[in-house]
Amino acid sequence: MAPQGSPAPLEFGGPLGAAALMLLLPATMFHLLLVVRSGPARLLGPPPHLPGLDALWSPRALLLWLAWLGLQAALYLLPARKVAEGQELKDKSRLQYPINGFQALVLTAVLVGLGVSVGLPLGALPDMLLPLAFAATLIAFIFSLLLYLKAQVAPASALAPGGNSGNPVYDFFLGRELNPRVSFLDFKYFCELRPGLIGWVLINLALLTQEAKLRGSPSLAMWLVNGFQLLYVGDALWYEEAVLTTMDITHDGFGFMLVFGDLAWVPFTYSLQAQFLLHHPQVLGLPMASTICLINAIGYYIFRGANSQKNTFRKNPSDPRVADLETISTATGRKLLVSGWWGMVRHPNYLGDLIMALAWSLPCGVSHLLPYFYLLYFTALLVHREARDERQCLQKYGLAWQEYCRRVPYRILPYVY
Numbered sequence: 001m002a003p004q005g006s007p008a009p010l011e012f013g014g015p016l017g018a019a020a021l022m023l024l025l026p027a028t029m030f031h032l033l034l035v036v037r038s039g040p041a042r043l044l045g046p047p048p049h050l051p052g053l054d055a056l057w058s059p060r061a062l063l064l065w066l067a068w069l070g071l072q073a074a075l076y077l078l079p080a081r082k083v084a085e086g087q088e089l090k091d092k093s094r095l096q097y098p099i100n101g102f103q104a105l106v107l108t109a110v111l112v113g114l115g116v117s118v119g120l121p122l123g124a125l126p127d128m129l130l131p132l133a134f135a136a137t138l139i140a141f142i143f144s145l146l147l148y149l150k151a152q153v154a155p156a157s158a159l160a161p162g163g164n165s166g167n168p169v170y171d172f173f174l175g176r177e178l179n180p181r182v183s184f185l186d187f188k189y190f191c192e193l194r195p196g197l198i199g200w201v202l203i204n205l206a207l208l209t210q211e212a213k214l215r216g217s218p219s220l221a222m223w224l225v226n227g228f229q230l231l232y233v234g235d236a237l238w239y240e241e242a243v244l245t246t247m248d249i250t251h252d253g254f255g256f257m258l259v260f261g262d263l264a265w266v267p268f269t270y271s272l273q274a275q276f277l278l279h280h281p282q283v284l285g286l287p288m289a290s291t292i293c294l295i296n297a298i299g300y301y302i303f304r305g306a307n308s309q310k311n312t313f314r315k316n317p318s319d320p321r322v323a324d325l326e327t328i329s330t331a332t333g334r335k336l337l338v339s340g341w342w343g344m345v346r347h348p349n350y351l352g353d354l355i356m357a358l359a360w361s362l363p364c365g366v367s368h369l370l371p372y373f374y375l376l377y378f379t380a381l382l383v384h385r386e387a388r389d390e391r392q393c394l395q396k397y398g399l400a401w402q403e404y405c406r407r408v409p410y411r412i413l414p415y416v417y
């Protein structure tokens, strides 16, 4: 069943673009995993060798990944400190979501700590990254197919605005159903924040442990990368409720793009800097380390300040922390902020996120482009995401959005873009 009304415009280059991305994204991830451990570690060079199926396929890795998903699902289903309501849906209902992501992170840390104390070989994880990534990719394809089939029997009101073009390749990629769930387990919300994000910091920790084993102690660069990215993941889980207003949850269906992104791309490519440091140790002096910490702190300050300001305003515009900010009224009854962070550029949170991305790469030195892959990819992702969001806001707010763009002309970087 397709949603009623005019069909949504095709994104990501339509069915051809979707098919290309479905091949390109896993290929890029495996390329990165292979080159990062090679001597030259060239981002644009060929991988040292093409792995055979025996290097990729491992039943142990598949079982490990399924056990990880099972553990995170069990932690998700534990009693939560709060149950939050999502945005209003087409049928005027609101879904409920447990707020216990930070609790899941802490419990995972306790379980991993206990495991290590009884001999769990955490340092073996770096050698298993290739088969683990292969297992995650396989799971992503199968899971996306099940979600696609599930959407065939979903009511029209449960379908996403995009992802229902009638072209199976495009719809499989974008995702047909907006909030697929079984009982209280909301698959998209669960995958966006739990197995991939927590898996990312666990992989980082394993790389740090392995570096300590190889070289006597972890390097300062490895500590910085681990610390910065743990802060980022801890922040995402601490402010978990805020994800309910992102376009991934409110607009995009749950298809291969997000399933693969959440379960494979995030843990295996976002940990690239720590992987690089294990294979290519870097010496980092204290003055440089302090400068990098300052850059990360500035990025985090902007990212958190902008996100919290918007979330506070959306929850309660008369909250004293935002009540004095200047706003524009829109025909929908909602207002837009035109002062504070959101009066500087139209996406101050992206700016903060990009500054942090730079700080995560700098500990890896400047001899290689590879550790800057995240910064390059993330810039492209956010520029594209910003354009998608602008389109949606223009549709939602019309003239008021045009007025906002006139008053706040720059998108991400003041006076540049």
Ligand SMILES: NC(=O)C1=CN([C@@H]2O[C@H](COP(=O)(O)OP(=O)(O)OC[C@H]3O[C@@H](n4cnc5c(N)ncnc54)[C@H](OP(=O)(O)O)[C@@H]3O)[C@@H](O)[C@H]2O)C=CC1
Pocket (backbone or CB within 6 Å): 245, 246, 247, 248, 303, 307, 310, 313, 314, 334, 335, 336, 337, 338, 342, 346, 347, 349, 350, 353, 381, 385, 389, 392, 393
């Ligand atoms: N690490 C990663 O891989 C990724 C990180 N991110 C991060 O996720 C976070 C969320 O990003 P994202 O969901 O893209 O978008 P935003 O959090 O920027 O949300 C955009 C929405 O905010 C509202 N809005 C826009 N301008 C204003 C304004 N002036 N006043 C009030 N409300 C406004 C609009 O929704 P409405 O009016 O309906 O409320 C708009 O659709 C960001 O910090 C981003 O950096 C995102 C993608 C990937």
Ligand SMILES: CC(C)=CCC[C@@H](C)[C@H]1CC=C2C3=C(CC[C@@]21C)[C@@]1(C)CC[C@H](O)C(C)(C)[C@@H]1CC3
Pocket (backbone or CB within 6 Å): 025, 192, 193, 197, 232, 235, 236, 243, 246, 248, 257, 258, 260, 261, 262, 265, 266
């Ligand atoms: C290239 C590719 C595979 C595309 C899929 C994109 C996804 C990897 C990202 C889309 C939006 C994301 C968000 C986060 C992680 C990456 C994905 C899933 C996020 C959970 C990271 C932590 C942040 O604090 C956040 C919660 C704001 C953020 C939400 C969006």
